[in-house]
Amino acid sequence: MASARGIVQALRNPHVWALACLMALFTAIYYGEYLRMSEWMPFGKAFFTASYPHDLHRALFLIPMLHAAARFQLKGAAVISFAVFCIVLPYSIVVSPEADPVMRAVSFIVVASLATVLLGLAQDRWLRLKEERDFISALVDTAGALVLVLDPEGRIVRFNRACERTTGFSSDEVLGKHVWDIFLLPEEVPLAKDVLRGLPDGQLPSKHENYWVTKDGSRRLISWSNTPVLDYQGSIQFVLSTGIDITEQRQAEENMRIYAELVTEAQEEERKRIARELHDDTAQELASLALDMDLLINSPKGLSTTMVNHLEKFRDKADHILRGVRRFSQDLRPSLLEDFGLLVALQWMTEDLSNHYMLSSSVNVIGEPRRLSDHTELVLFRIAQEALSNVRKHARATRATVQLEFSPDKVILTVTDNGQGFEVPKATGDFVRLGKLGIVGMYERARLINGDFAVESEPGKGTRVRVELNS
Structure with missing residues (x-):
């Protein structure tokens, strides 16, 4: 059934009929002298006499062979090459007056078939590459994310439809231009150029964020993921960046x-x-x-x-x-927090924990202590308070330590216990599902002061709560 459908489709293809007509014409020319076609065709003498070398008549078959290779790739080239072999060889054996006619015919067919097959392979490869390129192009253009391709000098090579929708610029307006001449804020241009200058050393940041200025003058914050595209020598040929508008x-x-x-x-x-x-x-x-x-x-x-x-x-x-x-x-x-600061308030809290709940607690200080803003000290105190409350209620611990580390540009608060620990979920949102709302509250408080919050714990190995912030 499938082969019958294939035959019907082939018969409907005009290129198949064109090949059939060419093969019939060139076969008539090839056998014209033997069939005395010059006697019954008024223009036959010009084509069907021996005034032309017989090799020239054979060369005419290259036309349908190459046409088949171009239109139908390797399969078409193989079919037509076999047909030409079947047409040429009988004449060479029975009719041709040439010396060693079979070898000449076979040589011609082999060379012609090889050329045809190579053309078919090249055509097939070209079509596959074209299909792949068209598929990738359609994928890039229909993607919801911004897709930007730059050359090593920062010129725009590819600019998909999502980029057009976000910025208001068309591809024709931006292709070939430097990305910083159109989209970047003046203060971000030096950084972009430094990034591109670092490409030969492989120092391309995998992720970054920056503002783009749109055609109407508004600003859009874009989160980018960057991937270098290498040539066969291993050098960076393009930079492929995919972005999400996170404004x-x-x-x-x-x-x-x-x-x-x-x-x-x-x-x-x-x-x-x-x-x-x-x-x-x-x-x-x-x-x-x-x-x-x-x-x-x-x-x-x-x-x-x-x-x-x-x-x-x-x-x-x-x-x-x-x-x-x-x-x-x-x-x-605690009035101590307002009057004397975070360190004194933490010391009071650990002493109270030791005195009233039989939980050995202490405060360690690393670096030179200093006062922080009232809001920051309050947030850090609440995080330590919640962490120690969790230790007291759930950890079954005998010892807890609060550590404050001061460096010139950072402050790190750490609360550690030797309790039973727990399995830390992969996502912060899973703490809610597990009923650990206190940890979620600490995480949200840390975000209020732009701090990085982390929980480290394993069953049987205690828990460590850490908040790091710039100061």
């Missing part, structure tokens, strides 16, 4: 950061208000209540021993509640 994404992230910062500020103000009320009202009332019970216990009017014992128990409970309220007030908003 809206970055703006949304900035809006979320500002929103989170405002929410955090509101939370801290509310914490401060509650801590003040606990300290000024609740704690004072509890202290007054304990004092009244003391006065009642020591009253000159004799109370029964049972009543005194009950009052002493009530006073002890009041004292315990008072200490808890004061500790809770300090946790909400």
Whole structure:
């Protein structure tokens, strides 16, 4: 069924009929003298006599052979070469008066077939390359990402439709021009030229971000991934860059950061208000209540021993509640943080942890301590507070260490414990699925101060929380 369909399609192809006509004509010319065609065709004498060398008649078959190779590649070249062999060889054996006619015919057919097959191979290779090029071109043009190809001098070689939509420029307007002459901000041009100058040394950054200026003058932030394209000698021939417009994404992230910062500020103000009320009202009332019970216990009017014992128990409970309220007030908003800074507040927090929860805790300092901004110190304190709270509640640890490392341009906060540890998920969002919301909160707080947050842990090997920020 498939072969029958192939035959029908071949019969519908005009090039097949053209080849058939050429083969019939050249066969008639080749056998014309033997068939005495010059006697019954008025123009036959000019073609079918021996006035032309017989090799010239054979050479005419090169025309359909090459045409078949050009149109049908290797398969067409092979079929026509075999047909010519079948046409030429009988004449050489039976009719030709030439010396050694078979060898001459076979030599011609071999050489002609070889040339035809080589042409067919070249045509087939060219068509495959063209199909591959057209496929890649269509893929590049229909891709949603920006695709930019530069030569080593920074001139634009390829500019896909996504680039056109994003910038407002057409390919014809930018091809052959330097990328920095059209799109880059003046302050980013030296960096782009330095990158291209580093190409011979293989110092091409795999990823980078920069702003592009569009045709209407607006700016778009593009995240690029770069890949060098090498020639056969291993030298960089082109730079292929694929980009994603992250302008809206970055703006949304900035809006979320500002929103989170405002929410955090509101939370801290509310914490401060509650801590003040606990300290000024609740704690004072509890202290007054304990004092009244003391006065009642020591009253000159004799109370029964049972009543005194009950009052002493009530006073002890009041004292315990008072200490808890004061500790809770300090946790909400430690005055030490505002008055003396982050280091003193961390030392107070680790001492409280050691005294009240039997968890050996300490603070280590590396480098020369210095004060940071109020907002930064508050965020770092909250991260350390949450990390130590997790150690106390979940880690089953006996030791926790808070380390502050100061360098001229960085500050690193690390909280380490020797607890049971856990399997750290690959994505930050998986912490929510696992119910580890405290870690997510630390991550979000670190983002508020543009810090890098990391959690390292393994089952049975403790946990390490690290925040690094420029200062």
